[in-house]
Amino acid sequence: MQEIIRLENIRFSYGDVEAIRDVSLALPAGIFGLLGPNGAGKTTLMKLLLGFLQPDSGSGEIMGQALGEKRKSLRRTIGYMPESDCLVPGLDAVSLTAYLGELSGMPRQEAMKRAHDVLYYVGLEESRYRQVETYSTGMKQRLKLAQALVHDPRLLLLDEPTSGMDPAGRKEMLELIRDIARKESMNIILSSHLLPDIESTCSQVVIMNRGRIAAEESIAGLKKDRRNVFEIRVMGDASGFFVALAASGWQAEQKDQGLFQVMPPEGTEPAALFRAAREHGAQIRHFRQSRTSLEDAFMDVIRGSDGN
Amino acid sequence: MEIREKGYRHWEGTLRSSRHDWLPIARNGIRAVFKKKYAKLIFSLCASSFFVFLAAVYASTKPELKILGELVRLLKSDAELFKTFYANGFLTFMLIVLSVFSGADLISTDLKFKAFPLYFSRPLSRGDYLAGKFAVILSYLLAFTLLPGILLLLFKMLFTGSLAVSPVLLLAILVFPVIECLCLASLTLALSILSPNTKFIQIAIFLVYVFSNTLAQMLKAIFKSDYAFLASLHGNIQQLASYLFGVKPAYHFPGWLSLLLPLGITALSFWLLAWRIKKAEASS
Numbered sequence: 001m002q003e004i005i006r007l008e009n010i011r012f013s014y015g016d017v018e019a020i021r022d023v024s025l026a027l028p029a030g031i032f033g034l035l036g037p038n039g040a041g042k043t044t045l046m047k048l049l050l051g052f053l054q055p056d057s058g059s060g061e062i063m064g065q066a067l068g069e070k071r072k073s074l075r076r077t078i079g080y081m082p083e084s085d086c087l088v089p090g091l092d093a094v095s096l097t098a099y100l101g102e103l104s105g106m107p108r109q110e111a112m113k114r115a116h117d118v119l120y121y122v123g124l125e126e127s128r129y130r131q132v133e134t135y136s137t138g139m140k141q142r143l144k145l146a147q148a149l150v151h152d153p154r155l156l157l158l159d160e161p162t163s164g165m166d167p168a169g170r171k172e173m174l175e176l177i178r179d180i181a182r183k184e185s186m187n188i189i190l191s192s193h194l195l196p197d198i199e200s201t202c203s204q205v206v207i208m209n210r211g212r213i214a215a216e217e218s219i220a221g222l223k224k225d226r227r228n229v230f231e232i233r234v235m236g237d238a239s240g241f242f243v244a245l246a247a248s249g250w251q252a253e254q255k256d257q258g259l260f261q262v263m264p265p266e267g268t269e270p271a272a273l274f275r276a277a278r279e280h281g282a283q284i285r286h287f288r289q290s291r292t293s294l295e296d297a298f299m300d301v302i303r304g305s306d307g308n
Numbered sequence: 309m310e311i312r313e314k315g316y317r318h319w320e321g322t323l324r325s326s327r328h329d330w331l332p333i334a335r336n337g338i339r340a341v342f343k344k345k346y347a348k349l350i351f352s353l354c355a356s357s358f359f360v361f362l363a364a365v366y367a368s369t370k371p372e373l374k375i376l377g378e379l380v381r382l383l384k385s386d387a388e389l390f391k392t393f394y395a396n397g398f399l400t401f402m403l404i405v406l407s408v409f410s411g412a413d414l415i416s417t418d419l420k421f422k423a424f425p426l427y428f429s430r431p432l433s434r435g436d437y438l439a440g441k442f443a444v445i446l447s448y449l450l451a452f453t454l455l456p457g458i459l460l461l462l463f464k465m466l467f468t469g470s471l472a473v474s475p476v477l478l479l480a481i482l483v484f485p486v487i488e489c490l491c492l493a494s495l496t497l498a499l500s501i502l503s504p505n506t507k508f509i510q511i512a513i514f515l516v517y518v519f520s521n522t523l524a525q526m527l528k529a530i531f532k533s534d535y536a537f538l539a540s541l542h543g544n545i546q547q548l549a550s551y552l553f554g555v556k557p558a559y560h561f562p563g564w565l566s567l568l569l570p571l572g573i574t575a576l577s578f579w580l581l582a583w584r585i586k587k588a589e590a591s592s
Contacts (some may be wrong), residue, residue, distance in 0.1 A: 050429055054592050072431035076323050080429035082592070086422035090340050101431040102332040105323035112480045115320050121316060133421075147426065152319035 004029050004155060004187045005049065007067070007177035010058035012048060018054070019044040021211040026072055027189075031181040033219075034191040036208035038104060042191045043083065045208065046157050049189075050080055076105055079153035083191075085161040087132045093119055093143055094128040097150050103149035111150065119148040122176060137164040141173060149180070156180065156188045162197055171198075177201050199294045207301050214305035222297040229263045230270060232253070233286035234277070241282035248276070249264045263292055329432055333440025338447055341410040350402075350409050352453075357399040358456035362463055385461065386464070386477055386555040390590040393460060394453060394484050395549035400542055403449060403492055404517045411445035411496035412509040421506035425592040434585045438497070445493040453485035480552040488545060491570035498577035501584045517541055534559035543567045 005027040012020040020041050036042050049062055051071035060067035065074045088096055094115050101111030119128045122142040127135070135143060141161060148156060161177065162170040178201050181188050192198055194201060198282045199219060209214040215222065234241065235258070242252055242260075249265030250273075264270065270287075277284050290296075341347065368384065393399070396570075418424060427437055461481060465471055499512045524540030537559045539545030544566040550556065551563020 047592070052589055072325070072329075072433065075429060075431045078429065080425065082425035082429070084422045084425065088423045088426060089417050090343075091336075091420050099332060099336055100426060100430065103329070103427065103432055105329075105431055106319075106321065106333075107324070110319075110321050117317065117319075148429075149316070151323060153573075163525075170558060176316075183316055183318065185318070186316075203519060243534055263395075 002029060002064075003061070005028060005061035005062050010048065010060060010067075011054060012044060012055050014044075019211050020048065023058070023211070023213055025206065025213060025216065027204075027206070029187050030204060031177075031188040031190065031202050033202035034189055035169075035198055035205050035207065037302065038193065039210075040208040040222070041211040042208055043159060044211075046080075046159055046189070046191060049157065050075065050078060060222070075087075076151070077154045079148035079151065079156045081156070081158045081161055082264045083149040083163060085137070085140060085164075086141075087135075087140065088145070089133055091132060092129045092226065093124055093132055093135070093146070095131075096132055096143070097146050097168055100147045101150040106162060108152055114150055114152075115146075115166070116199045118149045119143075122146045123147070123172065137170040138166060141169070143174070143214055154185060154187060156186065158188060158190045159192065160192055160194075162192070162194060174200050178239040195298060201231040205294075207305075209302050209305040211307065215301045219294055221292065222301070229261055229290035230273070231271070231286065231288050231290045232260050232262055232284050233258050234260065235285050236281060238280075240276055240284045241280040244276050244280055245273070248272070259286075323431075330436040331442065334443035334447070336388070337414060337441060337444030341444065341448060342488040344409070346409075349532055350405060354402045354452040355456070356398075357393065357396065357402070358452075358460065361389070361393045361456075361460055365460060365464050366467055369464070370405065385555070386474070387480070387555050389464075390457060390460070390477065390481055391549045391553035391555050392565050394457060394488070395546050397542070399453070400545055403453065403488070405454060406448055407445065407492045409425070410448045410509045411493065412513060413506040414441045414444060415438065415497060416498040416502075416504050416506045416509050419501070420506070421448055421586070424588050428589045428592050434582070434589055436503055436579055438585060441497060442493060444517035445496055446489055449489035449493055450485060452488060454482070457481050476554065480554075484549055484552045487548065487567070487570055491573050494574045494577035494581070498580045499587075501581055501588075535561050537561075538565060538569060 003026050007025040008024055010020055010023040011018070023041075023045065023112060034042050034045070044053065048055055048067070051068060051074060054068050061076060064078050065077075088099065089168070091099065094112070096107075097115035097119060098112040101114055102108055104111075106114065116125075116128070118126055122145050124139060124142050124146065127139060132143060141164065145158075145161065149160070158177065162173050165173060174197060177188065177190065180186055181201065190198065190201060202219065205215070205216050205222065208214060245252055247264065249268070251263045253261045255261050262273065264272065273287075274284060368389075375549075394419050394521055418427070425448055428434075458481065461473065461478075465473070487578065495516065496513055497510075499509050499516075500506075503509060504511075520539055520541040521543070524537045527536030527539060538561065543559065546558040547561070547563055547566035548570065551566060
């Protein structure tokens with residue numbers, strides 16, 4: 001499968017602060033979530049992809065074009081929805097969208113026609129003649145998506161697309177992103193710190209931490225590693241029980257009052273847990289396979305990369 | 309605001325690449341200035357100078373209006389006529405007003421509304437962005453200097469019935485407004501990129517104009533030398549116009565020296581614009 005983005009050993013610093021450290025990445029076509037805590041380097045990576053910043057070292061290709069070269073040509077293929085609350089004042093939504101379409105290289109008439117289409121698509125058809133300064137946060141988010149789509153890019157970079165939106169608006173925005181992603185020739189990189197947004201739209205994630213790629217795999221794959229984790233609630237004196245578990249190679253972590261998360265060593269069946277409890281006089285009152293959320297997996301990856 | 313069920317549809321057209329990628333910015337900016345409140349009033353005031361001079365040109369070419377001879381005494385030579393038209397105090401002041409009106413907010417509102425990511429995520433270089441903004445203010449400034457200057461020349465030819473014009477005069481008619489407008493436009497844009505506060509920029513433009521004149525007056529009082537007017541924007545415009553049109557200079561110093569301030573301001577402004585816009589793109 002052709003890669004839409006390939007980065008090799010990219011480094012970038014803001015003065016003395018290393019924002020991107022040796023990032024290598026190969027993303028095939030599709031929709032990808034870009035996850036990471038604040039300051040992980042997600043926005044800097046997007047800026048590098050757009051050519052706003054030049055890497056200090058390393059190389060890469062986006063849609064077959066070398067990173068940092070022929071920026072004009074590259075930007076024709078990219079649609080960018082910035083995180084910041086940005087707009088061009090003094091224009092109504094349709095004029096703004098058409099104007100930005102024209103700047104992307106669309107003929108004037110076509111840009112105006114397409115502006116109406118995309119505003120209709122994002123649900124702003126009734127407010128398209130309103131001055132953009134009067135828009136609410138949710139409407140501005142939709143408008144930013146519309147302007148990113150107006151020239152029909154092959155790669156869409158969405159930076160926190162649901163930021164500041166109410167639950168209903170957020171749901172609609174995610175539905176739009178899913179709908180766009182269904183188009184074969186459309187590739188999306190969705191940067192967000194909202195894990196449910198990523199989980200509901202993407203099947204693949206790239207997790208960044210401290211300027212590095214901490215993980216790059218499918219959401220299912222991330223969760224898979226955690227399937228063999230159990231939740232138990234223990235009554236009675238459990239100290240001997242947990243000592244015995246630890247001696248057998250089990251890992252246990254207290255989550256709440258009396259509630260523990262346990263992980264057996266490789267090749268051990270859960271039945272061994274009950275045997276150990278019986279032998280040490282502990283009662284297991286609750287037992288179930290731990291539900292693994294993306295958040296758990298994300299936290300594990302972040303902790304793991306912090307440890308490195 | 310429901311999401312339509314028709315789904316996302318691709319656009320079937322082809323994006324074009326052009327050497328004039330800045331043109332939509334210029335067009336949008338020119339339209340925006342024209343739509344502003346008081347635009348017509350300011351344009352009328354800027355154009356009023358042209359109509360006064362047109363009347364004077366007409367009067368100077370008609371023997372039956374000799375009664376107005378004293379009034380048009382200064383306009384007897386073509387060089388004097390065009391020098392006075394371009395460098396008269398009222399037009400110079402109106403050009404400052406026009407710079408404030410059409411250019412102060414050109415970049416500062418983009419800073420205020422954080423519009424740079426929208427521009428620079430397009431196939432648009434920093435040069436294209438600045439060229440587009442520059443074209444807006446330059447169009448308006450030239451529309452009230454170069455254009456009426458050419459029209460005055462054409463009307464003069466029409467009234468006298470002669471096509472004779474000195475090449476030096478023609479060159480001065482074309483070059484002087486370009487130098488003057490380049491200086492004002494670049495200064496305005498350079499100030500506009502410094503702050504997202506448009507009011508601050510507007511005041512700063514006026515201050516540069518007023519302060520440079522006041523400084524020149526102070527220096528003149530101290531050093532008793534006309535060279536002091538090299539510090540004045542208006543003084544330099546006067547002296548440069550006299551030099552290019554070959555008429556009696558307003559001040560006692562070589563006319564070519566008055567090229568230094570406008571060219572210096574233009575060069576410094578371009579450097580500042582290039583530096584700030586690079587930073588703005590990186591922080592988009």
